[in-house]
Amino acid sequence: MYRYDEFDATLVRERVEQFREQVQRRLSGELSEEEFKAIRLRNGVYLQLHAYMLRIAIPYGTLSAAQLRKLAHVARTYDRGYGHFTTRTNMQFHWPALKDIPDILDELADVEMHSIQTSGNDVRNTTADQYAGVAADEIEDPRVYCEIIRQWSTLHPEFSFLPRKFKIAVTAAPHDRAAVAIHDIGLRIVRNEAGEVGFQVLVGGGLGRTPILASVIRDFLPKRHLLSYLEAILRVYNLHGRRDNIWKARIKIIVNQLGAGEFARMVEEEWALMRQDGAYEVPDEEVERIRAYFAPPPYADLPDDPPAYVAYKLSDPAFAEWAKTNVDRHKQPGYAIANISLKPHLGTPGDISADQMDAVADLSERFGFGEIRVTHEQNILLPDVRQEDLYALWKELRAAGLATANLGLISDIICCPGLDYCNLANARSIPVAQRIQERFADLDRQHDLGELKIKMSGCINACGHHHVGHIGILGVDKKGQEFYQITVGGSGDENAALGEIVGRGFGYDQVVDAVEQIVETYVGLRRDGETFLQTYRRVGVEPFREKIYAAA
Structure with missing residues (x-):
């Protein structure tokens, strides 16, 4: 695992003390909540429906035992005894008192953790394949490049006030476990025809109000040019991104409006100017220095399937x-x-x-x-x-209550906090997820259904990635009532696809029955060995639509 150097340690400690002073100013009334908002967001502190929420960065999803024990200590000491892992591999605490947050951050600094850039219009926590370094199918360990991006992007003076938040994901295997196509920048580590390792670069992905899958703008980028090329992309975005409309501020809007070809041309033009002026390359010795932190542990020589x-x-x-x-x-x-x-x-x-x-x-x-x-x-x-x-x-x-055998099955639901916590949400998501789990509680039935991923969001911001769920559920408000829109056929892997809306929404008491109807349709139509997604791609949305509205 990567270990902080003296620059990391100094930066994090100084940031804690700066934020402690700003919290005191807020508590004393010197700062209003509106004046404090920009400060707290840049330190990972949100004001949710009932309380402040603190989001802790877990770079590329890697934790040490010491760090996890510290998170447990924070949960017991400053929160309500639990934490919540997010779809960006961060940890959220939903009930800390504002006065305690500087102390929490100070304690987290002891184990090389922080909340810098877990919010705000900057480069967020870079994510990776969770199997990085141990996957049998990967080309290289993507965490090395995630760490390089982390160091480059943290408090980058040019990209600390972007038009909107910015998310990067890196994968290094043919099977995409990092969902790169739904990110502002997605990087796939690939080999070219000469056998050289580099990056395929995708730009302009994102969900939310306007879901769009990222487009490839460069098939092969040599590794030494990674940071300068990322910088060229962000410069084009920073210059042309809209700041007058929060709903049209993401890079996906520019790429969609200009077209991927034109956006790529602009990036290449900017990159050429940067290289003409002596754009930096990532030094081989620095890559190897960071790679050494991710060296394989001392594995024993063991046979498979003992x-x-x-x-x-x-x-x-x-x-x-x-x-x-x-x-x-x-x-x-x-x-x-x-x-x-x-x-x-x-x-x-x-x-x-x-x-x-x-x-x-x-x-x-x-x-x-x-x-x-x-x-x-x-x-x-x-x-x-x-x-x-x-x-x-x-x-x-x-x-420990952690042996549920349901990974990738229908009860392994991605779910945002929804209206139980979030002041942006239109509908509850946690109770709906629990009711679906109850309906499909029989593990034998789950295993018979096979891989079937439900993803659910309580509002259009799509924190639950519902657009790329095999079955996606979106909570909406309809004249003060909670309704749920359902999509089918989404996927976040190497064959990424956005789900198709089946029709009008369902009430809170109807949505689980609608999911049941979709599942029954799949069971009736599947061929031997077919997954839900394979069946959907063969038959399309219409049989699912007919079934659930005939039963409604």
Whole structure:
């Protein structure tokens, strides 16, 4: 894992003390809430429906055991005993007192954590494939370049006041687990025909009020040019992005209006001028210095599928079920990636208690190398578990309430906080997610349905990524009543697609039945081995539309 250098440490400590002074000014009344707003947002503090909310950055979703224990301590000491993981792999605390937030940030600085640029019109937390460094199918470890982007973008003087927030994601595998197509900039690490490794660059993705998938503007960018090319993109955006309309301020609007070809031309023109003036390259020695922080741990020489692991799967059906859904292939023989679902039956998606955080931190050291990953689908994982230890790990997870065997299944729902917390929301999302979990509680049925991803947002801002859900649910307000619009056929992977609206919205008491009708339609139409998405792509939206409105 990356370790802060002296510049990081100094920056974070100084920022804490600056913010402490501003909080005191707000508490004393010297600053009004409106005057304080810009200051708190740049330090990751939101004012939500009932209280302030603090968002903590987890760069590229990587946590150490010490950092997770510190988050557990914050949850117990300053909040209500739990935290919430977001779709940008950050941690949110929904109930801290404003007076305590500087102390929280000071304590987090002890373990190299902060909340800088988790809000505001700047470059947000860069995300990556949660399997980075351990994926069997990756070309290179994308965290190296995420860290380079983090260092470059943090308090960048030119890009600290962009027209709107800006999100970057990096993936390095053919199977896109980072959803790069829904980001302002998506980077795919690829090989060209000469065998050189570089980046395919996508620009202009985003969801919200105007969902758009990113367009490729460069098929291959040599790695040494990464930062200068990103800078060229951001300069074009900073110059031409709208500041008069918050709904039209994202880069996706410019790319859509100009066309990807014209936007690419403008970026290339800006980049050529920068290189003419001596634009910097990323030095090889700096890349290697950062790469050393992500060197593989001391793996043992182990065989795949050891007899004990195979025997446990044969003798314990519950373990076999968990291993089938929650365990994934590791690049190192004899090891596995152990996914931990944060979507238990009737739980709040993405929530984790302080006790569970401590338990996972302990397990990461007992069964791995003290590292935890956070996924953009609001789950966590241990990246380096010996296959021979999986059964023992599973029993410990079960004791902690963390062994739900539903990864990628219908109850593994992405869900924003909705109207229970957020003052932007139009409708509740957590209770709807829980009712869907209740309806599909039978794990045997879930496994029979196979991969089926539900994603839900409580408002048009799409924090729950509903546009790219296999089934997407959007909460809307209709004359003071909560209604839910449903889409089908979305996907956030390498075959990214926006879901298609099936028709008019459903009331709070109707939406779960509508989901049931969609699922029944799929079961009736699927062919042997077909997933929900494959069936949808074969038959289209009309059979689903006919079924749910005939039953309504």
